[in-house]
Amino acid sequence: MSSLKIVHDRSRCIGCNSCVCIAPQTWMMDEKEGKVLLNESVQKGNLYVADIFEEDEKANRDAADACPMRIIKIEKH
Ligand code: SF4
Numbered sequence: 058m059s060s061l062k063i064v065h066d067r068s069r070c071i072g073c074n075s076c077v078c079i080a081p082q083t084w085m086m087d088e089k090e091g092k093v094l095l096n097e098s099v100q101k102g103n104l105y106v107a108d109i110f111e112e113d114e115k116a117n118r119d120a121a122d123a124c125p126m127r128i129i130k131i132e133k134h
Pocket of ligand 1: 069070071072073074075076077092093120123124125126127128129
């Protein structure tokens with residue numbers, strides 16, 4: 058596990074599916090809610106937070122750049 062974490066503001070997700078296409082190892086569509094789930098995340102208030110593997114950093118940075126709502130943040134611990 059790396060020292061990186063993803064922070065997802067799920068309440069603002071529009072379910073466009075871009076992040077799932079780019080980083081399917083990290084994101085999963087919840088068809089019922091029409092929003093994505095951040096795999097293995099924990100909820101902190103309105104946000105969902107998960108550690109990511111170093112090898113998944115590039116894909117998730119691309120996913121963050123592609124997100125039209127800009128609600129995927131990658132942070133250092
Ligand atoms: S790219 Fe952004 S808005 Fe689209 S499904 Fe992923 S988190 Fe939601």
